[in-house]
Amino acid sequence: MAFFRVESLVKYFGGLAAVNNVTFDVGQGEILGLIGPNGSGKTTIFNMITGYHRPTSGRVLFKAREIHRLPTFRICKLGIGRTFQVVKPLGRMTVLDNVIAAAYSRAGTTREAREHAQRTLEFCGMAPVRDQLAKSLPIAGRKRLEIARAMATRPDLLLLDETAAGLNPTELVAAIDLIRKIRDGGTTIIIIEHIMHVIMTISDRIHAINFGQTIAEGTPREVAADKAVIEAYLGKDYA
Amino acid sequence: MKKSLPPLVLLVVLVLFPLVVRDNYYQHLMILFLMWVVIGSGWNLIAGYTGQVSFGDAAFFGTGAYAAGLLSMHLGISAWWGMALGGFAAVAIGLPFGWICFRMRGAYFALATLALNEVMRNAATIAEGFTGGMVGILLMPTFVSKIPYYYIALALAAASIACVRIIASAKLGYYFVSIREDQDAAESLGIDTHFYKMVSLAFAAFWTGMAGTLYMNYMGFIDPSVVFSLHDISIMAILVGIVGGVGTVYGPAVGAFVMIAVQEFFRSGFFGFFQGLGDMTGISAFLSLSGLLKQGHVLGFGILVIVVILFLPNGIVGDWEKIRRKVFRLRPTGEGA
Numbered sequence: 019m020a021f022f023r024v025e026s027l028v029k030y031f032g033g034l035a036a037v038n039n040v041t042f043d044v045g046q047g048e049i050l051g052l053i054g055p056n057g058s059g060k061t062t063i064f065n066m067i068t069g070y071h072r073p074t075s076g077r078v079l080f081k082a083r084e085i086h087r088l089p090t091f092r093i094c095k096l097g098i099g100r101t102f103q104v105v106k107p108l109g110r111m112t113v114l115d116n117v118i119a120a121a122y123s124r125a126g127t128t129r130e131a132r133e134h135a136q137r138t139l140e141f142c143g144m145a146p147v148r149d150q151l152a153k154s155l156p157i158a159g160r161k162r163l164e165i166a167r168a169m170a171t172r173p174d175l176l177l178l179d180e181t182a183a184g185l186n187p188t189e190l191v192a193a194i195d196l197i198r199k200i201r202d203g204g205t206t207i208i209i210i211e212h213i214m215h216v217i218m219t220i221s222d223r224i225h226a227i228n229f230g231q232t233i234a235e236g237t238p239r240e241v242a243a244d245k246a247v248i249e250a251y252l253g254k255d256y257a
Numbered sequence: 258m259k260k261s262l263p264p265l266v267l268l269v270v271l272v273l274f275p276l277v278v279r280d281n282y283y284q285h286l287m288i289l290f291l292m293w294v295v296i297g298s299g300w301n302l303i304a305g306y307t308g309q310v311s312f313g314d315a316a317f318f319g320t321g322a323y324a325a326g327l328l329s330m331h332l333g334i335s336a337w338w339g340m341a342l343g344g345f346a347a348v349a350i351g352l353p354f355g356w357i358c359f360r361m362r363g364a365y366f367a368l369a370t371l372a373l374n375e376v377m378r379n380a381a382t383i384a385e386g387f388t389g390g391m392v393g394i395l396l397m398p399t400f401v402s403k404i405p406y407y408y409i410a411l412a413l414a415a416a417s418i419a420c421v422r423i424i425a426s427a428k429l430g431y432y433f434v435s436i437r438e439d440q441d442a443a444e445s446l447g448i449d450t451h452f453y454k455m456v457s458l459a460f461a462a463f464w465t466g467m468a469g470t471l472y473m474n475y476m477g478f479i480d481p482s483v484v485f486s487l488h489d490i491s492i493m494a495i496l497v498g499i500v501g502g503v504g505t506v507y508g509p510a511v512g513a514f515v516m517i518a519v520q521e522f523f524r525s526g527f528f529g530f531f532q533g534l535g536d537m538t539g540i541s542a543f544l545s546l547s548g549l550l551k552q553g554h555v556l557g558f559g560i561l562v563i564v565v566i567l568f569l570p571n572g573i574v575g576d577w578e579k580i581r582r583k584v585f586r587l588r589p590t591g592e593g594a
Contacts, residue, residue, distance in 0.1 A: 122432070
């Protein structure tokens, strides 16, 4: 039984098949890259995994348990954390308070939550800005706050939705380091990313979709050489 | 510790107030002020902290008042027993409402609370056999003096503020504010937003209902158009919250004081200023102006709200630093405090 499995997942929005029969497994400790052109259904898959959308059909299995009918907060408690592509900082709270709110999901007391939040901020390199209001952070900070907040819920599986988008080269290196550090800490990761440099360097495996359907799966090298993938990204002439 | 000093001083002043000021009129105003602190604190929990704006606080206020009044009318027991039950009666109305209506967000939820307000008012009016309908409920007051009412009101006000203060620094407070800031993000952090919105509403309904029981006991008379009043209760609760500062512990106290002061300022025709001016000069225009002002306290509220929203969007407490800088020309952070 796989650690995490998405099985024949389908999502219709009206008559549009946003996700059409996607299946993949993720092993414990693995980093799976999820790629595809804009609008290919990546974020919809994340939204189905975390309970924001109900799949039209298909199943999501986590630690041998069906989770696709559970509410979002319960999925978080089971050990799936996520970040949002369009960042959702709790604006009028400080960075520390953002993370404390998340840490309560695994803490009994305010003191435990506060301590765990402090450790998480240090782990994510955000301790220096912890007293700033979340809305005052620049985009790199907000993206990182998304990760810190998700990590504070102590996920076994972390879903990263374009956390590297909009970062400059220096910030990019830091983001890759952080993601590796999280994996080394024992957290399994599924990452959506458009920046090829990021996805190719950190993924163990890549699953490529287009128009809601799987077009390729394999190691980064295999997927980069795949005809369907090149066609999806660059057009028929290059395939 | 520095921060808890001013409220403690204020509490001592409030405890001594009726012993020093013997005037019935000012004692009456202070009782109203304290009652509004309780209502404002309740509204502040659901709207200020949790971000679910309620336009229907009177539903809970009236439920509390009627719980006390009906117990007394039908069972012949003291309406003070209602104080034990009135808060819970309001919670009993609030929870099923919240369970259904918290599926709606933002303005839609606010409209639903408005509807609840109207439903409760009409129900109390129509069920004549049970509630007395438009005739209302009249009780003999328990005390002749205002002082016992004053201390009961003070105890309620202090308890409601203490309740908000404890909640604000605990898990509940973090969860409430998270829901206000971004409900979807809050869900992803393991927060059962539907459940915690109901918890917040239960606290809000409880305190508002308690204020209602106090009103029943103190005023001795209620009818549906008074205690389920949209503009005298529900809108006033919003004004108290906004003027004082949403999502701040002491905002409702400041807001209640300002609102009661403004209300009385207008109601008394600027403390009889224009009346006196008219009598002195014999110009009848001053007398009619005085008469207009007495009916025009709502205009005063309107102007006040415009000023607050334009210059102090976070309310008096929320923008206190700004006021200090602008008015007192002090430096931003609290030296010498």
